[in-house]
Amino acid sequence: MSLKERIEQLAHNTKTASQSLAKLTEDRINAALEKLAELIDKNRHKIKEINEIDIKNAKKINLKASLIDRLLLNDKRIDGMIEAVETVIKLKSPVGKVIDGWRLENGLNIERVKVPIGCLGIIYESRPNVTVDASILCLKSSNGAILKGGKEAINSNRLLVGLIKEALSSHNINENVVNFIDETDRDAVLYMLKLDKYIDAIVPRGGEGLIRFVSENATMPVIKHDKGLCHGYVDESADLEKALSITYNAKVQRPGVCNALETLLVHKNIAQEFLVKFKELMDSAGVELRGCSETLKILPDIKLAEEDDWHTEYLDLILSIKIVDSIDEAIEHINRYGSHHSETIITENHTNAERFLDEVDAACVYVNASTRFTDGGVFGFGAEIGISTNKLHARGPVGLDELTTYKYKIRGNGQIRE
Amino acid sequence: MSLKERIEQLAHNTKTASQSLAKLTEDRINAALEKLAELIDKNRHKIKEINEIDIKNAKKINLKASLIDRLLLNDKRIDGMIEAVETVIKLKSPVGKVIDGWRLENGLNIERVKVPIGCLGIIYESRPNVTVDASILCLKSSNGAILKGGKEAINSNRLLVGLIKEALSSHNINENVVNFIDETDRDAVLYMLKLDKYIDAIVPRGGEGLIRFVSENATMPVIKHDKGLCHGYVDESADLEKALSITYNAKVQRPGVCNALETLLVHKNIAQEFLVKFKELMDSAGVELRGCSETLKILPDIKLAEEDDWHTEYLDLILSIKIVDSIDEAIEHINRYGSHHSETIITENHTNAERFLDEVDAACVYVNASTRFTDGGVFGFGAEIGISTNKLHARGPVGLDELTTYKYKIRGNGQIRE
Numbered sequence: 080m081s082l083k084e085r086i087e088q089l090a091h092n093t094k095t096a097s098q099s100l101a102k103l104t105e106d107r108i109n110a111a112l113e114k115l116a117e118l119i120d121k122n123r124h125k126i127k128e129i130n131e132i133d134i135k136n137a138k139k140i141n142l143k144a145s146l147i148d149r150l151l152l153n154d155k156r157i158d159g160m161i162e163a164v165e166t167v168i169k170l171k172s173p174v175g176k177v178i179d180g181w182r183l184e185n186g187l188n189i190e191r192v193k194v195p196i197g198c199l200g201i202i203y204e205s206r207p208n209v210t211v212d213a214s215i216l217c218l219k220s221s222n223g224a225i226l227k228g229g230k231e232a233i234n235s236n237r238l239l240v241g242l243i244k245e246a247l248s249s250h251n252i253n254e255n256v257v258n259f260i261d262e263t264d265r266d267a268v269l270y271m272l273k274l275d276k277y278i279d280a281i282v283p284r285g286g287e288g289l290i291r292f293v294s295e296n297a298t299m300p301v302i303k304h305d306k307g308l309c310h311g312y313v314d315e316s317a318d319l320e321k322a323l324s325i326t327y328n329a330k331v332q333r334p335g336v337c338n339a340l341e342t343l344l345v346h347k348n349i350a351q352e353f354l355v356k357f358k359e360l361m362d363s364a365g366v367e368l369r370g371c372s373e374t375l376k377i378l379p380d381i382k383l384a385e386e387d388d389w390h391t392e393y394l395d396l397i398l399s400i401k402i403v404d405s406i407d408e409a410i411e412h413i414n415r416y417g418s419h420h421s422e423t424i425i426t427e428n429h430t431n432a433e434r435f436l437d438e439v440d441a442a443c444v445y446v447n448a449s450t451r452f453t454d455g456g457v458f459g460f461g462a463e464i465g466i467s468t469n470k471l472h473a474r475g476p477v478g479l480d481e482l483t484t485y486k487y488k489i490r491g492n493g494q495i496r497e
Numbered sequence: 498m499s500l501k502e503r504i505e506q507l508a509h510n511t512k513t514a515s516q517s518l519a520k521l522t523e524d525r526i527n528a529a530l531e532k533l534a535e536l537i538d539k540n541r542h543k544i545k546e547i548n549e550i551d552i553k554n555a556k557k558i559n560l561k562a563s564l565i566d567r568l569l570l571n572d573k574r575i576d577g578m579i580e581a582v583e584t585v586i587k588l589k590s591p592v593g594k595v596i597d598g599w600r601l602e603n604g605l606n607i608e609r610v611k612v613p614i615g616c617l618g619i620i621y622e623s624r625p626n627v628t629v630d631a632s633i634l635c636l637k638s639s640n641g642a643i644l645k646g647g648k649e650a651i652n653s654n655r656l657l658v659g660l661i662k663e664a665l666s667s668h669n670i671n672e673n674v675v676n677f678i679d680e681t682d683r684d685a686v687l688y689m690l691k692l693d694k695y696i697d698a699i700v701p702r703g704g705e706g707l708i709r710f711v712s713e714n715a716t717m718p719v720i721k722h723d724k725g726l727c728h729g730y731v732d733e734s735a736d737l738e739k740a741l742s743i744t745y746n747a748k749v750q751r752p753g754v755c756n757a758l759e760t761l762l763v764h765k766n767i768a769q770e771f772l773v774k775f776k777e778l779m780d781s782a783g784v785e786l787r788g789c790s791e792t793l794k795i796l797p798d799i800k801l802a803e804e805d806d807w808h809t810e811y812l813d814l815i816l817s818i819k820i821v822d823s824i825d826e827a828i829e830h831i832n833r834y835g836s837h838h839s840e841t842i843i844t845e846n847h848t849n850a851e852r853f854l855d856e857v858d859a860a861c862v863y864v865n866a867s868t869r870f871t872d873g874g875v876f877g878f879g880a881e882i883g884i885s886t887n888k889l890h891a892r893g894p895v896g897l898d899e900l901t902t903y904k905y906k907i908r909g910n911g912q913i914r915e
Contacts, residue, residue, distance in 0.1 A: 295716075444906055448907060471890040487861045491864060491865045493736070496870055
């Protein structure tokens with residue numbers, strides 16, 4: 080078989096097998112997950128041994144140290160995988176939940192019920208623990224999963240998928256509900272992205288390059304975790320202590336993540352007082368500031384921000400600052416440059432707070448809180464497969480619930496349409 | 498400006514204007530809709546006059562009679578448009594509805610709230626009343642709308658859009674919230690489909706060719722109303738009277754629509770008794786039957802169904818029939834050949850009914866009722882923009898609710914992440 084045929088066969092097998100998941104009880108799926116946790120623990124030594132091969136290969140081709148670190152499976156990370164499985168076991172499956180229902184005058188009973196999406200494709204890079212994370216979330220929501228990991232992690236991924244299949248078989252679940260594209264040819268991804276016949280949605284997890292490639296080539300819906308260009312707006316009426324604490328937290332606590340602050344907007348009437356204190360705080364954390372020309376009048380030592388800065392997700396200890404004349408200008412700037420991920424206003428003014436919540440177009444809009452809270456775990460979803468910057472289907476943290484869709488079940492007694 | 502630039506400018510204007518809709522009260526939008534109903538009524542004569550130009554042009558180029566009929570705006574259809582506006586005024590806007598909410602331990606209040614999708618693109622053919630239908634549904638759900646109608650209806654559409662803009666202006670609503678692509682060049686659609694920067698979702702309304710073109714070329718999500726290849730399965734334990742009445746209704750009442758029956762599956766143990774009566778009924782309605790080889794043993798006079806028949810949405814008085822050994826075979830056939838639109842089982846067996854509801858993968862799954870009920874009006878949505886065969890976001894009838902998405906509003910008091 081050609082590469083294309085092999086991928087198509089695998090997708091067909093996964094889709095077909097995934098239809099059998101609808102018939103399984105949650106207990107049965109949980110039992111298989113329990114078995115998986117056991118198997119990961121029991122094969123700890125082997126996992127580290129095989130992972131060592133990937134690490135060695137990565138060093139041979141001089142992969143960046145940060146990527147090699149993501150690749151590594153040590154005891155702590157293996158414990159993390161087991162913990163993830165245990166967490167997902169405890170979550171309630173959304174499948175079968177009746178989310179709406181009514182009776183028509185003719186006696187037809189209509190129910191709107193949560194059902195699995197079907198068969199999901201997950202495309203990811205480096206970190207082999209995604210193999211487990213993605214599989215268990217798909218299984219718990221009764222979805223089939225086709226995994227395509229990075230070629231640098233292929234040995235680790237192959238082993239982990241083997242354990243998942245063993246866990247499934249041990250409870251008589253068709254092991255084709257989780258399949259792994261064991262190919263390193265880049266064309267494998269391209270072929271996968273055209274199989275909308277079998278793959279109902281694609282979840283890419285990785286850098287901007289991967290996301291763009293998937294979005295441009297996929298013929299099925301993409302649940303994408305795109306960039307997080309998050310803003311904070313310090314309103315005229317902000318409580319300065321809250322403003323300092325929130326913006327510091329959002330920028331500094333973990334600068335490399337998507338819900339970290341990238342641009343600060345400050346109302347002109349509070350700019351002088353706020354920015355001088357703010358700069359001290361940022362200096363203490365080693366944050367590089369870049370400001371608009373008005374900001375430079377107050378902080379003459381910092382670099383001038385260029386148009387590009389407003390578009391940039393630094394993911395680093397860098398922050399751009401713009402002084403605005405009004406909340407309108409702040410909202411306009413955010414809706415123009417933001418990535419619709421997480422935005423926050425710091426204000427004591429009720430009307431401005433509510434306007435910001437209503438008018439800013441983003442998945443998560445905050446008043447007087449750090450953008451860093453946008454997270455499936457924090458929100459109480461138990462686990463997440465990513466944070467969606469899509470506008471349709473799933474927005475914000477993507478947990479089990481977002482891995483389902485719905486159907487209408489309609490029960491009648493011979494009704495026909497007149 | 499080039500065609501491409503003109504389309505981009507229009508999309509930019511609509512998107513920008515659509516952001517102002519979030520600030521308007523429902524009363525204000527209703528007042529504009531009320532004005533629109535008035536304007537349509539007042540301009541009745543002019544509408545018919547202008548429509549006559551489109552009709553004449555269509556006749557000149559020998560457009561099919563059925564298409565010319567769709568193009569026609571007579572008094573009855575103008576009344577229909579006015580009635581549609583009045584219906585939409587009475588519907589409650591879903592925008593602002595809090596669909597979930599909880600408090601985190603740290604005191605953050607999270608609300609999940611319905612918001613407009615933003616700016617929708619509607620691409621449609623022939624029928625100029627879609628100009629009004631689509632615009633009023635978008636307006637009521639606070640979405641901007643970019644309309645691209647068929648070139649054969651361009652004069653009628655231009656006039657109707659003029660009335661919509663007049664109604665908006667009369668209540669100080671930015672008239673750019675509804676824009677019309679007044680171009681006949683086919684490239685206009687292609688350019689439109691690449692503007693995901695401004696257009697949040699595309700709704701194509703038309704034949705298979707249009708849907709395919711839009712799906713293949715759009716870079717934004719497509720809310721598509723694809724084909725309806727609906728099945729009925731007459732189970733071993735079916736009440737034959739119900740089975741005859743439901744299948745007759747589903748096939749014959751209006752064969753040209755997407756929720757009509759195209760393939761009938763019959764359990765082998767009931768086939769002899771059912772099919773003989775069924776054929777009589779179908780003969781009386783002039784329905785051509787095509788059967789599998791087993792069916793031909795019972796009904797030797799009908800045509801043999803080919804593989805192609807199981808894939809075909811006839812939209813006509815033709816029906817394919819297959820005899821199956823079990824409910825499993827019926828479900829498998831439907832999941833393989835169906836278009837995930839509407840499927841029905843006729844049975845008195847509870848377990849089979851529930852299995853069919855659970856295991857058939859379709860937007861609407863029925864027990865003992867006609868598939869013809871899949872309709873936004875019948876479901877009680879008041880109005881619909883189409884019936885989605887998508888699996889994500891909207892499934893089944895697309896009403897006002899399905900023209901919204903959600904955001905998280907999070908209210909804090911200085912919370913930061915530890």
